[in-house]
Amino acid sequence: MKCPMETGESVDLLVPYAARKLDAGTLAALERHLEACSACREFADGQRAVWGALDVWEAAPVSSDFDRRLSERIAERVGWWELALRPLRPLMGWRVLPVAAAACAAILGAMLLERPSGPVRPAPVTAQVEAMQPDQVEHALDDLEMISQFDRSVRADSGSPRI
Amino acid sequence: MRERVKTDMSGAAVALDYDAQLMLRVKEGDGASFGVLLEKYRSSVVHFLYRMVQNQAVAEELAQEVFLRVYRSRTSYEPTAKFTTWLFRIATHLALNSIRDGKSERLQERLDKDSPDQPVRQVSDQRPSAEQSMVYEARLAEVRQAVAALPEKQRAAVLMHKYQEMEYSQIARALSCSESAVKSLLFRAYETLRARLAHMA
Numbered sequence: 001m002k003c004p005m006e007t008g009e010s011v012d013l014l015v016p017y018a019a020r021k022l023d024a025g026t027l028a029a030l031e032r033h034l035e036a037c038s039a040c041r042e043f044a045d046g047q048r049a050v051w052g053a054l055d056v057w058e059a060a061p062v063s064s065d066f067d068r069r070l071s072e073r074i075a076e077r078v079g080w081w082e083l084a085l086r087p088l089r090p091l092m093g094w095r096v097l098p099v100a101a102a103a104c105a106a107i108l109g110a111m112l113l114e115r116p117s118g119p120v121r122p123a124p125v126t127a128q129v130e131a132m133q134p135d136q137v138e139h140a141l142d143d144l145e146m147i148s149q150f151d152r153s154v155r156a157d158s159g160s161p162r163i
Numbered sequence: 164m165r166e167r168v169k170t171d172m173s174g175a176a177v178a179l180d181y182d183a184q185l186m187l188r189v190k191e192g193d194g195a196s197f198g199v200l201l202e203k204y205r206s207s208v209v210h211f212l213y214r215m216v217q218n219q220a221v222a223e224e225l226a227q228e229v230f231l232r233v234y235r236s237r238t239s240y241e242p243t244a245k246f247t248t249w250l251f252r253i254a255t256h257l258a259l260n261s262i263r264d265g266k267s268e269r270l271q272e273r274l275d276k277d278s279p280d281q282p283v284r285q286v287s288d289q290r291p292s293a294e295q296s297m298v299y300e301a302r303l304a305e306v307r308q309a310v311a312a313l314p315e316k317q318r319a320a321v322l323m324h325k326y327q328e329m330e331y332s333q334i335a336r337a338l339s340c341s342e343s344a345v346k347s348l349l350f351r352a353y354e355t356l357r358a359r360l361a362h363m364a
Contacts (some may be wrong), residue, residue, distance in 0.1 A: 011346040015353060019325075046357035053360040054325050056299070057306045059210035060219050062226075066205060067198075070227050075235055138339025142192045 001033045005040055014040060019048035075147050183247035189237045189267050197237075200232055204247070205329060214322050215258040216305055219312055225261055229254045252329065252337040255319050262315055302363060309359040317352035320345055 004013040016022050017030055034041050063069075166182045182203075188196035208229055213222035232253050291299065310318060316338060323329045323337060331349075 011350045011353075015349065043357075046361040047353060049361045049363055050353060050356045051325070053302070053306050053363040054310075055213065056302050056323075056363075057205075057310075059213050062206055062209045063223055064207070066223060066227070067201065070201070070230055073227060073231055099252075145192060145194065147194065150198050152195075 001029045003033065003037055003040060004030075005037070005043060007070055010043060017044055018051045044126075071147065073149055074150065091102050183242035186233075186237070186240050186246055187242065189234075190240050197234060200233070200246070204250055205230075208250065209270050209323055211251065211254055211327060212258055214310065214326065215255075215319060216261060217307060223247065225254070225257045228257055232257075245333060247327075247329070248333045248336045251323060251329065251333075252339075255323075255337050258319065259315055305363070306360065309356055312359075313355060316340075317348050317355075320348040321352045321356070324349060 004010050013022070013026070013030055017027070022030065034044060171206070183202065184198040185200050201327045209222055209226045212225045212229075213219055217224055218227070229250065233250065301313070310321070313321065319338060320334055324331075329337070331342045331345045335345045338345065338348075340348075
């Protein structure tokens, strides 16, 4: 074996050696080389010491409420109109709602076009629904379904310590 | 070089398929699969971030953002890389930004050995003596300071290599650099750490 320090393979060979990640064949060849090469031996000993020193550093356990906080943060991203649609979830099929939303938007659009011209009045609250695209509605319901599934799994896991 | 290092390719392939399949299920709207991925990687992500920023509260906040981004990216997710590579790419990006933005400012000051951010050492059957505890705390403080003193990218590379056992190619993708650049980062990082920690053998 050529000297890894001379061939620039110290990261390829001596670092995995210290981490005990070399395959048996390479390990045997390197150990034969280490018997004769003091530079590589010094590197390997130092690397082993670093590896052992880093083992001292244990990470702290994760807070037990981590999942609950994440669930809340995900839920915060859901808009008010998505929440307003939540009660409709059991009544609507996956594919029915976008069609219904598109139909509502079309009807509202037609009503607005039919309206006689006059002084500009504030848009009715229902006009906000017009801006919602069918795919947005479906996406929102997907989100709600996912959050509720995730919430169930969080509740099932609650109380177990995080390591 | 690839053949010289022990690898469990079959295990890696299975892991890739399983995590990617889970993420694809999340993409299809399966919240329970998101919960499985969270359960599987929660600790590794928090621990990686904790060692990067050396503050437990900041690490957990960043980890929340990591999983939030995974959740929000589900619709555009494509399994082009290992799930863990993608996950740690997000985590590294957030950690580096946090460090640069100064969210984990006064890092060195927090390396006080009485810091509440330090984990409580778990001793199952024997309580360490006061002297053993002091030696442990001193060694831990030395390790933390040595790692904190590394340049950010070197630090991230070492933490992914040592604690997450990621391959050079994965680290390269997570850090958006070449594999040879990762080897160079690791060489320099370990050289610095050897100079500071070799006496701990």
